[in-house]
Amino acid sequence: MECSLKAGVADELVAGYTARTLDSQTETDFARHLGGCESCRELLARQQAVWSALDAWRPQELSPDFDQRLFQRIAEQEQTVWWRRLFQPRWAWAPALPVAAACAVLVAAFVLKDAWQTEAPSHSQPKARIEQQVVHALDDMDMLSQIGVDAVVERPGSPEKL
């Protein structure tokens, strides 16, 4: 006879019935169902065989020094040097390090730029000063000619002066 249970439900009930994890009402209902369903009885028998086989795989004995080794490792972990702690996630500012580095680069760039600007005129200073002196000399000559004083070029051997 065909099983009346939906697909998947039989699997769940058989697994739960074998593991004894069904609530009492469901267990009673399924036990009644088993009475009239050969396919579920067969499935249950096979599942119980698996369960029994898995029971044969019993726990291993643990190493007697398991705890000792663990606490030693915990102690080593706790002695982590301070600079490694800085990079642990609990330090909220750790992600800001790249931003700080970028800021440092920008500040350095500004400082270097200023230094270059203050040093740059010192190289062109003599040329600028000569140009300024020429301009001043021409201005002076214009001014003297306007007030009627002619510049006399000093000639060698001539007693006259300006």
Add this chain to the structure above:
Amino acid sequence: MNPDGLDSPAAQPSWNRRVNTDKTAERPLDRDAELMLRVREGDQTSFRLLLERHRGPVIHFVYRMVQNQAVAEELAQEVFLRVYRFRDNYEPTAKFTTWLFRIATHLALNWIRDKRHEKLQDSLDQETADGVTRQVPDRSRTVEQELVYRAKLREVRQAIESLPAKQRAAVMMHKYEELEYSQIANVLSCSESAVKSLLFRAYESLRGRLAHMA
């Protein structure tokens, strides 16, 4: 008439009336979570108590996953190291065992993934012999019974090893650690229905390989 006599609504089987089997949301803070909160506050004694309670289950679970005792102990140490290291981040939103087995499963699955192609796993013969000798001795067995037992154990281990890693983890948690579907789902980060699907496929495979051992 339904042969089960289940035609009327009142007589519907209880599995048809179940709506939600997840009871974790209503559960009060468990003892382990309380201990873990004390560990978070710096109480070493509570950590020792947690270790005492869960050391065995964690090692046995990892051992059945990786089938190598030395590796299992090493991974179990890493599990408890992580529990201690992440104590400040612990929040009792789920059962402590769920959190614990999530760490253990993660480490075991990673190990299996990394070693799958390396064939580094101990030979089953060697490890079986080691496993049997390290098991609590059963002095009531005769030599013949011991040989039968070893053969049976070998077959069980091979059947488990043949399962895909996630199915294996689901079976180990369901069979040996008796976790609920909701907890297994939480550990494996999937839905309850996905867990049931994993489990039932795994049990189907195991029935094919082990049902004759009845």
